[in-house]
Amino acid sequence: MLWDIIKAFVIGGAICVVGQLLIDYTKLTPARILTGYVVAGVILSAFGLYKPLIDFAGAGASVPLTGFGHLLAEGIRKSLDKDGFLGIFTGGLSAASAGISAAILFGLLASLLFKQRDKS
């Protein structure tokens, strides 16, 4: 258990460090880094490189945005096997549906429960 947490922390942290370095040393905007991470996850997954990382680090690799990219790619791969050509269109969002629905629901709940406030 402790060893799992350490692995997740180190790998997840390392992925975030890359993002921080991109913010500090390049002109990439956060939005571009964010979408870049998703695309990178898709590409890594396509080459079969991301699954081993998740097997090793668990949430450390699945929670960052690269994990979302991996989820899309995996979903498409699976439904392509199952449904054929149509799976290219249905697989990604089907696999990510829990995450997307949760994001919308919790976003809505937060906006109902809390008032937007300024930062300080």
Add this chain to the structure above:
Amino acid sequence: MATKIDRGVFLTDKSPAIVSCAAFVGSKEGKGSYGSYFDKIVEDSHFGEDTWEKAESRFQLETVSAALRKANLTKEDIDIIFSGDLINQCIGSSYGLRELNIPFLGLYGACSTMAEGLLMSAVFTDSGVAQRTVAVTSSHFSTAERQFRFPLSYGGQRTPTSQWTATAAGATIVDINGCGPRIAGGCIGEIADLGITDMNNMGGAMAPAAAETISRYLSATATTPDTYDYIITGDLGTVGSQLLIDILLKQGVDISANHRDCGVMLFDNDKQDTHCGGSGCGCSASILNGYFIPKMKKGEIKNILFAATGALMSPLACQQGESIPSVSHLVNIKMGE
């Protein structure tokens, strides 16, 4: 009547006087290094209103009212008001000032608006078109952040070169017959653009504009930096300030000893995590009207160059890959002889 001494550079004839000024700031600004100098620290970022846009309008109105009160003037005594802000169509100004019924000229100079308003005030009063004018501007963190960057609830990281938009307003009343520090001359800035496309490095984008304006004014008036107690820029922040000093040094002009930047001054950057400092129209407006002009009235400062700097991009243009055009306008304020 003001006279031209070089392209875009003029000296006033009757040296219009700054008879009153006021600066209102928000809570974070009030906790900054110069918090004790402002007329009022408004702790509620909504200023009692239900939106931040209305709050910014109220900032302008209350700041102008305070400046009028300090000089025992009423709104009927003002011939023209010059105002601008950062919200689309400058609604901070038009909604804020609509109940005053003062002839109004709206300005858009982004964060250079305070200097632009003072230039207009100087020329309009010196030419006899107006006896008394007000120059006012404001910015609000929560309106500018949503206008130019992200929704407030977005939890993104801020980049190291980013600056913090000040919640603040400053107003200056200029009177051709009054007494007080006088506007001796001014320099209208050129649009400078060295191709910086990073919206989070506005100090770097604006520094060349400030350098060009300051150097043109110094050479037109045949003065050197040590003629002035302070050479004040608007909101270059720490990165932009260093760049400005470097650019001018290359031209053989050393302003490092008396240069001050309102963006660096406004917040306590170490404690308040504002990265490169403050920005926004209200940043230089509040420091000028809260700190420098009152110090001049007390006789502690005699002669300053105030060069507010503005980045003239729109979020849309930047998303389309356009670089950031910048401008810096300058006024020379002196205690009268």
